[in-house]
Amino acid sequence: MKTSISANLAEHRVDVAFYGPVSFKDRMDALDVICQLLTEHALHRILLDFSNAWPGTDVDVNEEQLMQKLLAQPVLQGSYMAFVNSQELQGLPSASPETPVPNFVVGRFENHADAVAWLAERGK
Numbered sequence: 001m002k003t004s005i006s007a008n009l010a011e012h013r014v015d016v017a018f019y020g021p022v023s024f025k026d027r028m029d030a031l032d033v034i035c036q037l038l039t040e041h042a043l044h045r046i047l048l049d050f051s052n053a054w055p056g057t058d059v060d061v062n063e064e065q066l067m068q069k070l071l072a073q074p075v076l077q078g079s080y081m082a083f084v085n086s087q088e089l090q091g092l093p094s095a096s097p098e099t100p101v102p103n104f105v106v107g108r109f110e111n112h113a114d115a116v117a118w119l120a121e122r123g124k
Contacts, residue, residue, distance in 0.1 A: 021056030
């Protein structure tokens with residue numbers, strides 16, 4: 001798995017792109033960098049693009065551990081996460097009204113432009 005993670009200061013967000021097989025451990029490792037950038041730059045919007053990724057194999061980390069780590073991050077409180085093409089990847093927060101995600105707001109999109117527009121509508 002390859003990941004590109006950067007602070008997009010012009011758009012007031014953290015941009016993340018995943019490539020190849022992505023495991024729960026890969027996502028947990030990326031979360032460390034994402035949280036660091038959110039803290040350093042006082043950002044609250046995250047673009048997570050899985051367009052070029054697919055589910056990887058996990059040995060040491062499972063979906064529950066990923067969710068525990070996500071929900072335990074104080075810097076994610078009140079943030080907005082836009083997931084692009086993540087439908088086939090498990091272990092990501094649900095955006096359904098029946099199972100709302102505490103702490104942050106999640107949007108799921110089939111294309112990058114819609115995700116960027118949704119994030120742009122949220123506060124800086």
